[in-house]
Amino acid sequence: MDTLHDLGGKQGFGPVDVNEPEAPWHHDWEGRMWAMAQSSRNTTVTIDWWRHVVEQLPPQAYMTIPYFEKWCMTDLALGVDCGTFTVEDALNIDEKTDVRPPDAPVPEVMNKVQILEKNRTSVKTFEEQVDFAPAYAVGDKVETLAHSVPTHTRLPAYARGRIGEILAHRGAHPLPDKSAQGVEAPEHLYTVVFTARELWGEDADPRDTVTLDLWESYLERL
Numbered sequence: 098m099d100t101l102h103d104l105g106g107k108q109g110f111g112p113v114d115v116n117e118p119e120a121p122w123h124h125d126w127e128g129r130m131w132a133m134a135q136s137s138r139n140t141t142v143t144i145d146w147w148r149h150v151v152e153q154l155p156p157q158a159y160m161t162i163p164y165f166e167k168w169c170m171t172d173l174a175l176g177v178d179c180g181t182f183t184v185e186d187a188l189n190i191d192e193k194t195d196v197r198p199p200d201a202p203v204p205e206v207m208n209k210v211q212i213l214e215k216n217r218t219s220v221k222t223f224e225e226q227v228d229f230a231p232a233y234a235v236g237d238k239v240e241t242l243a244h245s246v247p248t249h250t251r252l253p254a255y256a257r258g259r260i261g262e263i264l265a266h267r268g269a270h271p272l273p274d275k276s277a278q279g280v281e282a283p284e285h286l287y288t289v290v291f292t293a294r295e296l297w298g299e300d301a302d303p304r305d306t307v308t309l310d311l312w313e314s315y316l317e318r319l
Contacts, residue, residue, distance in 0.1 A: 106255030145276035149249035249277035
């Protein structure tokens with residue numbers, strides 16, 4: 098989706114602060130938000146649909162609110178969308194409010210170490226078996242699509258209409274553009290390498306390259 102969130106390659110937003118403290122969050126509520134997200138039992142929301150909702154935040158909000166507040170706003174919107182609670186519940190929620198349905202299962206109580214270990218041991222692959230062959234092979238020259246996209250996509254704006262080379266084939270995976278719309282549509286996925294000059298112009302260092310994992314429908318053969 099072509100919104101402010103797609104900041105890659107854009108200028109004018111100031112330097113990136115690389116001296117942030119190593120603590121994963123700055124306030125206790127951010128840690129609680131992270132824990133809530135990790136313990137969610139909502140299986141109806143794909144990561145692509147979640148990202149699509151984030152992308153619809155108003156530009157002023159997206160640029161000014163903290164990272165985990167974006168998570169909070171997104172989860173509240175998804176809770177309303179999935180029927181877990183109402184808009185009125187979301188607006189009036191506080192620490193004494195329980196908006197779960199009466200028959201909702203009680204989440205397992207885990208500390209941070211337990212959650213991290215569970216995530217580490219339950220990593221799954223999203224690769225799918227398909228009955229159609231990949232259109233491209235390692236070494237093929239391809240050009241990415243140049244058009245804008247009205248829904249979620251994993252093709253960043255800075256890499257559109259650019260020429261690259263297939264570096265690797267990664268099997269077939271659900272296309273995020275469709276997954277964000279509730280449609281399961283696996284496509285072949287490739288790692289594509291671009292020269293920095295192809296992406297950023299002649300002022301870029303000719304030794305530098307950028308690699309992106311891109312789905313087949315993002316690409317056209319030269």
